Amino acid sequence: DAKTTQPNSMESNEEEPVHLPCNHSTISGTDYIHWYRQLPSQGPEYVIHGLTSNVNNRMASLAIAEDRKSSTLILHRATLRDAAVYYCILRDVWRDDKIIFGKGTRLHILP
Amino acid sequence: NAGVTQTPKFQVLKTGQSMTLQCAQDMNHNSMYWYRQDPGMGLRLIYYSASEGTTDKGEVPNGYNVSRLNKREFSLRLESAAPSQTSVYFCASDSSRRGLEKLFFGSGTQLSVL
Numbered sequence: 001d002a003k004t005t006q007p008n009s010m011e012s013n014e015e016e017p018v019h020l021p022c023n024h025s026t027i028s029g030t031d032y033i034h035w036y037r038q039l040p041s042q043g044p045e046y047v048i049h050g051l052t053s054n055v056n057n058r059m060a061s062l063a064i065a066e067d068r069k070s071s072t073l074i075l076h077r078a079t080l081r082d083a084a085v086y087y088c089i090l091r092d093v094w095r096d097d098k099i100i101f102g103k104g105t106r107l108h109i110l111p
Numbered sequence: 112n113a114g115v116t117q118t119p120k121f122q123v124l125k126t127g128q129s130m131t132l133q134c135a136q137d138m139n140h141n142s143m144y145w146y147r148q149d150p151g152m153g154l155r156l157i158y159y160s161a162s163e164g165t166t167d168k169g170e171v172p173n174g175y176n177v178s179r180l181n182k183r184e185f186s187l188r189l190e191s192a193a194p195s196q197t198s199v200y201f202c203a204s205d206s207s208r209r210g211l212e213k214l215f216f217g218s219g220t221q222l223s224v225l
Binding site for chain 1: 153169170201214216
């Protein structure tokens, strides 16, 4: 079973910020939170990952709750090209483990 | 830099036929993975290989076999294809199976079994 839960779908207007939530209430202290996205007819691609502190890169920001039981992927200014399925997964930094993807959140961008 | 290359991109099989999906990566990665994605669904792990010479079952291994031929190549074989195996298959790789690493995916193989 997936260790994370995400809404099935979300909508946002173009050029507005998007906040994609992820719940991971059973996260362990050594789990990194990773986000991937899958554009139509493509393989998934890495977006961002973090452990405890908020993280920023050129694609997005990752906000991690203080108790680490939830996180939010933030797209600061959504474009039509950001329409995709976004997956939140956990990966242990020490243990070799199966990488389980859930169904993700399908993000629709409205022009 | 090609990354992860999958062949073929499309394949149609008849029930009972066999075929091998090929995957190669040029990033010197240790770990490689095979996932399947059914319409409207997320990715499900079929098999993975932590290093050359080792393979392990994932969530849905039944009906499949794998070979880690060398560090670069990880193939997925369907011995007797069934309509339930109609799916898009993705190969992925990373340098290790630990939390600090990024997964890199191929562009997928769309397989239809009639």
